[in-house]
Amino acid sequence: MIPKILIIDDDASLRRVLEYNLQEAGYHVVTASDGEEGLRLFTEETPELVITDMKMPGMDGMQVLKGVKERSPDALVVMITAFGTVDIAVEAMKAGAYDYITKPFNRDELRLIVAKALQLKGLTAENKRLKEELTDKADYRTIVGSSKGMERVFEIVRKVADTEASVLITGESGTGKELVARSIHHHSSRRTAPFIAINCAAIPRDLLESELFGHVKGAFTGAIKDKIGKFQQADGGTLFLDEVGELPLELQPKLLRALQERVVEPVGGTKPQKLDVRVVSATNLDIEKALADALFREDLYYRLAVIPIHLPPLRERSEDIALLLRYFCGKHGADGVKFDAAAMAALTSYRWPGNVRELENLVERLLIMRSSDTIPLEDLPAKICTAPAAFGAGARSGSVINLPDEGYSLEQLEREIVVEALERNGWNQTAAAKFLRIPRHTLIYRIEKYEIVTPEK
Numbered sequence: 001m002i003p004k005i006l007i008i009d010d011d012a013s014l015r016r017v018l019e020y021n022l023q024e025a026g027y028h029v030v031t032a033s034d035g036e037e038g039l040r041l042f043t044e045e046t047p048e049l050v051i052t053d054m055k056m057p058g059m060d061g062m063q064v065l066k067g068v069k070e071r072s073p074d075a076l077v078v079m080i081t082a083f084g085t086v087d088i089a090v091e092a093m094k095a096g097a098y099d100y101i102t103k104p105f106n107r108d109e110l111r112l113i114v115a116k117a118l119q120l121k122g123l124t125a126e127n128k129r130l131k132e133e134l135t136d137k138a139d140y141r142t143i144v145g146s147s148k149g150m151e152r153v154f155e156i157v158r159k160v161a162d163t164e165a166s167v168l169i170t171g172e173s174g175t176g177k178e179l180v181a182r183s184i185h186h187h188s189s190r191r192t193a194p195f196i197a198i199n200c201a202a203i204p205r206d207l208l209e210s211e212l213f214g215h216v217k218g219a220f221t222g223a224i225k226d227k228i229g230k231f232q233q234a235d236g237g238t239l240f241l242d243e244v245g246e247l248p249l250e251l252q253p254k255l256l257r258a259l260q261e262r263v264v265e266p267v268g269g270t271k272p273q274k275l276d277v278r279v280v281s282a283t284n285l286d287i288e289k290a291l292a293d294a295l296f297r298e299d300l301y302y303r304l305a306v307i308p309i310h311l312p313p314l315r316e317r318s319e320d321i322a323l324l325l326r327y328f329c330g331k332h333g334a335d336g337v338k339f340d341a342a343a344m345a346a347l348t349s350y351r352w353p354g355n356v357r358e359l360e361n362l363v364e365r366l367l368i369m370r371s372s373d374t375i376p377l378e379d380l381p382a383k384i385c386t387a388p389a390a391f392g393a394g395a396r397s398g399s400v401i402n403l404p405d406e407g408y409s410l411e412q413l414e415r416e417i418v419v420e421a422l423e424r425n426g427w428n429q430t431a432a433a434k435f436l437r438i439p440r441h442t443l444i445y446r447i448e449k450y451e452i453v454t455p456e457k
Contacts, residue, residue: 003118004028004045008038008052008064009080018051021107022114035059039067042075044217044225049117054081054088054100062092069096076117143179144327147317153180153309160307161187166259168244168304169282171311174355177282178242180309184280185238193237198230201243209251210267213258219268231264231275238278244304245283245290252297259303279304314352314359321348324356328363337367342377346437350384378439385438415450418443427454 005027009015012033019029030045032038035052036059042050050068054061061079068075079100081089089100098117101110143154160167161184169177178197185195203211210219214229230239241247247255258264259279263272281304290296314321322344329337339347352358362384366375377385417436425431433443446452 002026002028003049004030004047005114006038006041006045006047006050007031008033008035008050008056008061010034010053010056014053018110021110025111025114027114035061035064035067038064039071042068043071046072046225048076048121049114050075050077051114052077052079054079054092062088062095065092065095065097076121078113078117143176143183144323145317145320146323147312147320149312149317150320153311156307156309157183157187160184162189164278165306166278166304167280167307167309168287168301169280169309169311170287171282171284172313172355173284174357175311175313176356177284177311178240180311181238181240181280181282185240185278188238188278190237190278194234195238195240196230196234197240197242199242201246205248208248209254212251213254213264213266214269215267216269219266223268226266229264229266231258231277232273234277235275236277238280241279241281241304243283243285244281245285245287245296247296249295249297252300256297256300256303259300314355315350318348321359324359325363328360329367332364332367334367334373337370337373337375339375340377342434342437343375343380346377346380346384349437377434377437378441380439382439382442385442386436411450414446415452418446418450419452422447422452422454 005022007015007018007022007029008031009018010033015031015033019031022029030041030047032041035056038050038052039059041047050064052061052064056064059067061081065077065079068077073096076098077096079089079092079097080103081100082103089097089102092100098120099113101113143150145151145153157180167181167184169180171177181197182195185191198211200208210223210227210229212229212231214227214232215223217223217226254265258275258277261272262276263274265272287296287301287305291298291301325339325344325347329335347359354361362381366379370379418432421432421435422429425435429443429447430440433440436443
C-alpha cells in the first residue's frame with residue numbers, strides 16, 4: 001500500500017510545493033489549509049504521517065499536534081517551523097512530535113525526514129505484531145497428540161508447511177483447526193510476515209466483502225475513508241479463513257478470483273491490487289453435502305482444498321487425553337496436579353462433544369476449584385461420571401447390554417444397572433460408585449430417584 005501523508009499549512013504555495021515533491025517521491029498526499037480541516041481529514045483519511053506548519057491562524061500547530069495525539073497516540077507528526085523558533089519546535093517534540101523541519105528547506109531534506117518517519121512507523125507496527133504473536137507462541141508450537149490420527153496430521157503439516165499450496169482443514173468445532181493453521185504458517189518461509197485470521201461466520205453478510213477485500217472512500221453509506229481488507233493485511237503472509245463453509249454464495253466468485261489471479265479489488269475500487277498471500281481455510285461443515293446442495297462452488301472448493309487435512313474428534317483419539325491433561329495442567333501453572341485412576345477412566349470414556357476446547361475449559365475449572373494436587377472422580381461433572389464406555393462409539397460389538405428388539409425403557413435400564421452394581425459390591429455405596437465411575441452423591445441420588453431399598457441382612 002502507498003503511504004498516505006497529510007499536509008496542513010495555510011500557505012497555499014508552500015502546500016503545493018510540498019504536495020508536488022512528495023507525490024513525485026511516490027507518496028499519496030492529502031492537504032488542508034487550516035488546523036480544523038486538517039483534524040477532520042486526519043480522522044477520515046487515517047494517514048501514516050502528518051506534516052503541519054507551526055504558525056497558522058486559528059488553530060496553530062501545537063493544537064493540531066494535541067488533537068492528532070488525542071485521536072491516535074501513535075500517530076507521527078512532523079512540525080514545520082520558521083528560523084528562530086526552534087525552541088518552540090523542541091517543545092513540540094516533547095509534546096509528542098516525531099521531528100521538525102526548519103524553513104527554508106530543500107526537497108532532499110524533506111524526503112529524508114519523511115522516509116525516516118515512515119520507516120519508524122513500519123518498525124513499530126512490526127514490533128507490535130511480533131509481540132502479539134509471541135504471546136501465542138506456546139499455542140502454535142504445541143499441538144498435542146500421539147494417536148495415529150494426529151500423527152497423520154503432523155506428517156501432512158510437515159510436508160505442506162513450506163509450500164504455497166492452499167490448505168483446507170476440516171473437523172468438528174473445538175478440534176484445533178486454527179492451531180493447525182498457525183502451525184503451518186510458523187513452519188513456513190512466511191513465518192516473519194503476518195498471520196491474519198477472519199471468521200467468515202461471525203461477520204454480517206453485508207460487511208464480509210469489505211472485511212475481506214477492503215473498500216474505498218464513498219463506496220457505500222458510512223464508508224468515510226479507505227479501509228484495508230484482510231487480504232491486504234496478510235500480504236506476504238498467510239490468510240486464515242475460518243468457517244469458510246459459511247461464505248455467502250454471492251461472494252464465492254470474488255474469493256475464487258483472488259485465489260486464481262492473486263489480485264483483490266476493494267469494494268467501490270476500479271484498480272485490482274496484486275497480492276502475495278497464502279490461504280489456509282477451515283470448516284466444521286459437511287463440505288461434501290454443501291457441494292451436493294449447491295451451497296458451495298466446486299471450483300472454489302478445489303482451489304481451497306489443494307491439500308485437505310482432517311482433524312479427528314477427541315472421542316476418536318482417547319489415547320491423547322492423558323497427554324492433553326498433562327499439557328493443560330502445565331499451561332495453567334499446575335504441573336504437579338494429577339488425576340486419580342477413576343477420574344482418568346471417566347475422562348477417557350466421555351465422548352467430548354466440545355472436543356479439545358471442552359477438555360481445556362474443564363481442566364481450567366478443575367484446577368481453580370481443586371482442594372488437593374490429585375483430582376478425584378467426585379470433582380468431575382456428573383455428565384462425565386455417568387458416561388461409561390459401554391455407551392460410547394463402538395459399544396455395539398461385544399456390548400455388555402443386550403437390548404430386546406422391541407425396545408426398552410431407559411429409566412428401567414438405569415435402575416437395573418444401579419441395582420446390579422450395588423449387588424456386586426455387597427451394597428457398599430462407595431464401592432458401587434467407584435464401579436460405576438460416578439461420585440457417591442450421584443449414586444445416592446439414583447438410589448433415591450428409583451426408590452432402591454437395601455435388602456435386610
